[in-house]
Amino acid sequence: MTLANIKLSTAILLGSFLIGASPVLAETVLHRGNAGEPQTLDQAHTSINIEEFILKDLYEGLTIYDAAGKVVPGAAETWDLSDDGLVYTFKLRADAKWSDGSPVTATDFVFSLQRIEDPKTAAGYANILFPIKNAEKVNKGEVPVDQLGVKAVDDKTLEITLERPTPFFLELLAHQTALPVSKASVEKNGADFVKPGVMVSNGAYKLVAHTPNDSLTAEKNPEYWDAANVKIDKVIFYPIDDQAASVRRFEAKEMDLAYNFSADQLDRLRKSYGEQVHVSPTLATYYYAFDTRQEPYSDVRVRRALSMSVDRDFLAKEIYSGSQLPSYSMVPPGMASYGDPAKADFSEMSQLDREDEAVKLMKEAGYGEGGKPLNIEIRYNTNPNHERVATAVADMWKNTFGAKVSLVNLDVSSHYAYLQEGGKFNVARAGWVADYADAENFLALSLSSNKTFNYGHFENAEFDALMKKSYEEVDPTARSKILHEAEALLMKEQPIAPFLTQADLWLVSDKVKGWQDNAVNAHLSRFLSVSE
CATH class of the missing domain: 3.90.76.10 (Dipeptide-binding Protein; Domain 1)
Known part of the structure; x- marks a missing residue:
């Protein structure tokens, strides 16, 4: 605004006070x-x-x-x-x-x-x-x-x-x-x-x-039925997949909420911002999918070997600073209707024993040292945490099997669009957040009929039959048992390798009121307010 316009606006505002008009309240x-x-x-x-x-x-x-x-x-x-x-x-x-x-x-x-x-x-x-x-x-x-x-x-x-x-x-x-x-x-x-x-x-x-x-x-929206109780006049969303930039904008007070930040910043941010840092456990699983349409990922021995050799404790503690937990099941814990999930059969083994078993499986399949070379491409959506996970997993596969591993990243929309549209890959990072608190929501991803979210195109008639049986079972206890059988089979086959049970990381300005952490990560703006 030019200086002349500022003077004119000031004059108009003063005039409105002089004639008794009410000042316009600042927009929230x-x-x-x-x-x-x-x-x-x-x-x-x-x-x-x-x-x-x-x-x-x-x-x-x-x-x-x-x-x-x-x-x-x-x-x-x-x-x-x-x-x-x-x-x-x-x-x-x-x-x-x-x-x-x-x-x-x-x-x-x-x-x-x-x-x-x-x-x-x-x-x-x-x-x-x-x-x-x-x-x-x-x-x-x-x-x-x-x-x-x-x-x-x-x-x-x-x-x-x-x-x-x-x-x-x-x-x-x-x-x-x-x-x-x-x-x-x-x-x-x-x-x-x-x-x-x-x-x-x-x-x-x-x-x-x-x-x-x-x-x-x-x-x-003035036409909304509960508009009288909506306290925020305008919401501006900023699509920032650069987490460092997102944190900088929050620290500069340019943003009131920042979703997902690099976990290696957790301690620093907690020291600086205290209760404005939110780590909210959620019903979500961080996993890698194998493209089962092509060798060697069509071989269950290769999939199991690659999954077993990943040190999930390292990922949770060193990369996510303890904000996420190691996982050996596709269904996250915490669902009352399901109970403890069915874990992979190697979950109780030490990491050294897992690696020894993984080497045996890989040799059986004819890959790795003394066999066919392993050239693996890991795809992930652009994000510092995902990059660190991919780099760590690549090192684990290199050290255990002598694999040559390359990394490819795309922005989040392009990454998921590629997978959902059936693009071919070797290994791809994915995450699933519960749409509803039921194990079926996680297990149905691997149905052969799920053309959108079965990224690795896994097909197993026994698994499909168990899921079909679960849909027909009305008794909750019997249904839960069937779903556990389906998950046990999925974890045996390892078309997907679950690594972590996730938490949502948010920065929430102390100006924002009404915020509540919750497992479904639902935060409608209509329930929030902003104070200056």
């Missing part, structure tokens, strides 16, 4: 560091949490996670469940509106859920809603979309029929895949419905600007 802004640029803002095609954080500020599902990570009513005010556990009847809030002022209706939810399962949409996460009656058949093109078990009873009453009782269904509805879209907007604007100035959303905020790789701005 939350500056949120996000760990990368979203691939999309179309809920049908999202899969990672940096997209989820944005979308859940813009849209509201039938259910949501509150500040403590508990499932509570969202766009649906109440619901009833039939005695057989198969039919949910949701009553939408009478005052639920889209950001253009039009009412949120049951028809919008029917349209949104049908859109997710429609094979023409090609939604990568369509399987998460397969508990809905006919969802899988619709998604596979076996029955028409209108056969999906969803019905608008009236404008504000939605009925959802399930294939089988699903105890965690309300948690599924809190997932970003189940977020609604405005039927009118999508039909009018097509793929452009996600653009600023075009997007019509029903959450606490509306999208007003998006400059890729720079920032995304959302402003308070």
